[in-house]
Amino acid sequence: MVIATRESRLALWQAEHVKALLEARLGWQVALLGMTTLGDQILDRSLSKVGGKGLFVKELETALLDGRADIAVHSLKDVPMDLPEGFALACVLEREDPRDALVSNDFSSLAELPSGAVVGTSSLRRLVLLKSLRPDLRIEPLRGNLDTRLRKLDEGHYQAIVLAAAGLKRLGLSSRIRQAFEPEQMLPAAGQGALGIEVRADRRDLLAALAPLAHQPTWLAVTAERTVSRAMGGSCSMPLAAFIRAPQSAQMRLEAAWGEPGADGQGVAGQPLVRADHSASVTNFAEAEALGERVAASLRAGGAVWAANS
Template sequence: MSPSQTPTIIIATRESRLALWQAEHVKALLEARGHSVQLLGMTTKGDQILDKSLSKVGGKGLFVKELEVALEEGRAHIAVHSLKDVPMELPEGFALACVMEREDPRDAFVSPHYENLDALPQGAVVGTSSLRRQVLLQALRPDLKIEPLRGNLDTRLRKLDDGQYDAIVLAAAGLKRLGLEARIRATFAPTAMLPAAGQGALGIEVRSDRQDLIDALAPLAHQATWLTVAAERAVSRAMGGSCSMPLAAHGTFTNDVLQLDAAWGDVDGQAPLVRVADNAAVTTLAQAEALGDAIAQRLRAGGARGAEPLI
């Protein structure tokens, strides 16, 4: 179906400033290809529950569910997600139609007073609600005090500026997309702070029977990013992954060879950090996922434990 024949595409989006930026970005790209596009702003449970850790109330899928209901009911046609917020298994009838070119996947160190992690004084308070970041920070600086940090990006920065934390750790991609790159005091090398699966990448979800939308989104896809995040997400899927598990998985692509690194840590500090890496020639999603599965097996062999059911 040509753009002129396609009805208006309605994008379901969270109403945070970053989510709206992402939806507007996709809207502009589709409009440039001749499509008519509108946004449907929504508030999700993940946006509403700010007094509890995501790992205790259902995981990052809380940011996605209401958008999927809008797709199911036909109130919207596509949903734009930060891929690291998308559960590893989509509900029946839904599909990831497009993965776009990745922004910077690294974590950012943000602080009004200290230039990097090493500069923090002993016992400094660092904010993050990511179990992955918590275990990796503990491995780098066991003396730090890691405190929960919830809310959208602007809320987190305000809490930092109000003096509740000495520093916070955020995804560099979100800061860059909102023009807040100046807030980044340092970026963590992936070797030190391995990113989350899908971090920095945008994914577009549709109903799996909407081939017309899948075709319309195809030109927005970035194949190397898609293969890379497919491998990363396969690690998480094989480990039973969600934000309730301190797991990192990050791939880099060079000349059809995908290098995949992963790490698992114990939040209670009772077990050592497990890190594994491997590479393979990858040109298909199946090959990418096979590499991810193999990495997950090696994590388990090294002592990593899969996710436990949420209580």
């Protein structure tokens, strides 16, 4: 069994995690195929301008297609809402901490940052949410893998940066987290903190074999979240947050928030976010998708429109 993976330290940790599960639970012999994706190579432009987060998975899918690899492990928030024809999501693993985290060498919270402080992120979602909390901050682009982003902070390019808590925890870097944003403050991205395993759709053997690794509550929750993104335009780079908290029962509450970055890329101070939430009983994928569609419809009714290509 060969796993296609990006070669960043975090991606390799994720692939090694799945490798250990496959060897321990299924008794497979597993090897890794490390690859550099286009998303890893283009670091001078924001993802929303060069094709979105799907740039992180295309090369891995090519390896599946030509038989060099059997499965690919992805951070689910990097996976496009609709997979290309011929590919399928075999399973979603149990979610790690889905929150965003503030990392700073000088300040212990967002509230402590001085007016005009430079905060690094290239996520449109984080930009609009940060500006809604602190319109006086200066948000600057921050690309690269997790270690590169931390190095740029340590070199003094930023006074703080915002990263996914899951990645920091997976790499044993929890001590770098100065503040973990609760969903009330900063709603996470669809699928944030969850890992997905992708295969060729015709590999029925793998779809069946990998099924026991799935964490169904997580899979249903991220399906609802990702459906909001699909219904709003399908881009992983939209200024959209969508999140279900603690999906331990059939009754799930899906919350979403939408903002608009300003022409200068800094957001519009005081511009209200469009928010929506609905609850429903979710026991299967069809019900999860229906919940996501309802929340997306409420966002659109509130004025949320994706105009990335206008």
